Amino acid sequence: MKISLTVNGTGYEREVEPRTLLVEFIREDLGLTGTNVGCDTSQCGSCTVHVDGAAVKSCTVLAVQADGSSVTTIEGLARNGELHPMQQAFSDKHGLQCGFCTPGMIMTAVKLAESIPDIEPPAIRHGLEGNLCRCTGYENIVLAVEEGARQTAAHSPFELEPAEHKITLREAERRAAERSHA
Numbered sequence: 001m002k003i004s005l006t007v008n009g010t011g012y013e014r015e016v017e018p019r020t021l022l023v024e025f026i027r028e029d030l031g032l033t034g035t036n037v038g039c040d041t042s043q044c045g046s047c048t049v050h051v052d053g054a055a056v057k058s059c060t061v062l063a064v065q066a067d068g069s070s071v072t073t074i075e076g077l078a079r080n081g082e083l084h085p086m087q088q089a090f091s092d093k094h095g096l097q098c099g100f101c102t103p104g105m106i107m108t109a110v111k112l113a114e115s116i117p118d119i120e121p122p123a124i125r126h127g128l129e130g131n132l133c134r135c136t137g138y139e140n141i142v143l144a145v146e147e148g149a150r151q152t153a154a155h156s157p158f159e160l161e162p163a164e165h166k167i168t169l170r171e172a173e174r175r176a177a178e179r180s181h182a
């Protein structure tokens, strides 16, 4: 089947098998290997990307379901050689160990920060429930997200989504749930 979508600001038209997962399309067809696969049960969150403004586990979505969508992966977060504030905060606060979960953590955290700029640790832990860290570096991850949210609020140029794509956390969760049950 032919699909056309935008990934990190670049338009693509590709033929895909109907069974191709979005994460496979991103990694294998586009070569964007920052999006990881850490499980086969839709639990780890390593594959999280943004689809039309929502954080989505890309192993739960078929590539054909993303037809016509705007997708952002971890490779699309930096702007003009400058890390997104959430990426910088993970570096500054040592929010990673092996780094395998980190792209997915950051993609989820960016959406948390956009929804709740003054987010606090309990809400961060709740918001990251769908992202697992095998190194169990959660303390520093939470510190990083708290700092990243503060810095994101202070750096409006890093708003990633056009205004019509800005959505609440609840709406993002609803859309993600819809996609995972599609």
Ligand code: FES
Pocket (backbone or CB within 6 Å): 036, 037, 038, 039, 040, 041, 042, 043, 044, 045, 046, 047, 048, 057, 058, 059, 060
């Ligand atoms: S690869 Fe684990 S949730 Fe997608």
Ligand code: FES
Pocket (backbone or CB within 6 Å): 095, 096, 097, 098, 099, 100, 101, 102, 132, 133, 134, 135, 136, 137
């Ligand atoms: S830093 Fe190793 S899995 Fe999270």
